[in-house]
Amino acid sequence: MESSAMRETTEIAHQLAWIAVDWGSSNLRAWGLDQHDKVIAQASSDKGMLSLKADEYEAELLRLVSDWLPTNAPTKVLVCGMAGARQGWLEAAYLPVPTRLDQLSQGAVTPGLAGSQLHIYLLPGLSQTHSATAHFDVMRGEETQLAGLVADTPDFSGLACLPGTHAKWATLEAGAVTQFTTYLTGELYKLLARQSVLQHSIGSDDLNDAACRDAFVTAVSESYEAPETFSSRLFGVRAQDLLDGRLPTGKMRGAVLAARLSGLAIGLELAGACREPSSQAPITLIGNQALCQRYTLALNAIGFQTRHVDGDEAVLAGLRLAHHALKA
Structure with a gap:
């Protein structure tokens, strides 16, 4: 049977x-x-x-x-x-930008x-080469998630961010990626939290907690407004753990300091990625909900609005677009 x-x-x-x-x-x-x-x-x-x-x-x-x-x-x-x-x-082989996202299958x-x-x-992935400024960049996989944005809106334009270990920021114009930049933010946070002197102070944060959320937002603003102070503020996390009697005790102490470290790292990224006036269209965040919520909180703190697209839905939409192009 x-x-x-x-x-x-x-x-x-x-x-x-x-x-x-x-x-x-x-x-x-x-x-x-x-x-x-x-x-x-x-x-x-x-x-x-x-x-x-x-x-x-x-x-x-x-x-x-x-x-x-x-x-x-x-x-x-x-x-x-x-x-x-x-x-x-x-x-x-990587396709050099500018590249239309509905033509990846070529x-x-x-x-x-x-x-x-x-x-x-x-x-293929995408590549970017600015020899004069020694700015070289690549992405592989994220371009298909970006293609998901143009699956239903062929002439999509705007700024998109794919948070992660290596966060990608891409400018789209009329359905094409015209430029992009990678930030090592997630990996940097992990290295600092686990392998630097800060490992003695950092726990696991929870941005649903008010104290963690406040520490995160404050740190984002500090890094965004004065990115040149980033390194000194990093050591300040350790010093705060040693000296600040206002910090909570126990696990919450490490959680608040982890939130601050996360905010400093993401704020530094935002200082490079989005210096344009906050009146522009919402930034599209592509990825898992928890990480995109963290970036939404950070971007809102410095005056930007966001919208969220699920990462799995985006990659499937991008693969569908490539499949249709192959059939054409």
Whole structure:
């Protein structure tokens, strides 16, 4: 007798039209979509680029999606992210900005495969080179999330931020990325909190707590208004822990100081990323809700408005856009 799981697998294989994949450094996520671009299956793995050799990608992807696949023809798979990096499955060369986000698929590459069940397209990242100012920058994966902004609004223009370990800020004009900058904010915070003298003072913050929120907002404003004081204010976090009798005791002490450190780091980022008047259109934040809420609090503190787009929804919309372009 056929089990319910087998019936479900059979139904997915019957409906599957193509597969979308976001392959990062640490993990990968795959979605099976039908002919109407509706998600009918999804799976994930902790086998990101850092865990795989070039000849292991096909097997890992098949391990996740083989039960979805029809038997009558190869299934088209669109992949964004680090699988297309130089040290990934096969390098999909960066496209230099300005680049229209509805044309990412023009830079896609197709790796050789051992089997015939899949037809893979690895999407490219974006690069920026200003030789005169020695300003070089790259992104890989985030461009597909940005493409999600133009999926429904082809002429989208505005400033977008993708918070994270390496936060990306991109200017979009009429559906194209014209310039972007990466800030090492998340990694900087982690290094300072865990490997510097500040490790003795830093705990885990909670911006739902009023004391943490106030410490965060104050620090954002300080860094934004006087970024040249950033280094001295960092050491001030340690000194405050030693000297400030107004700080709470116990875990809340470390939480408040963590919020202050986070605010200083993000404020420094904002000092470089958004110096324009606050009357401009809202900044679009793309990513998980918690991190985007943190950036919203920071941006609101210095006079900017924001709107939030879920990171998964954005990458799926961007992959759909690339899929449509391949069919055209």
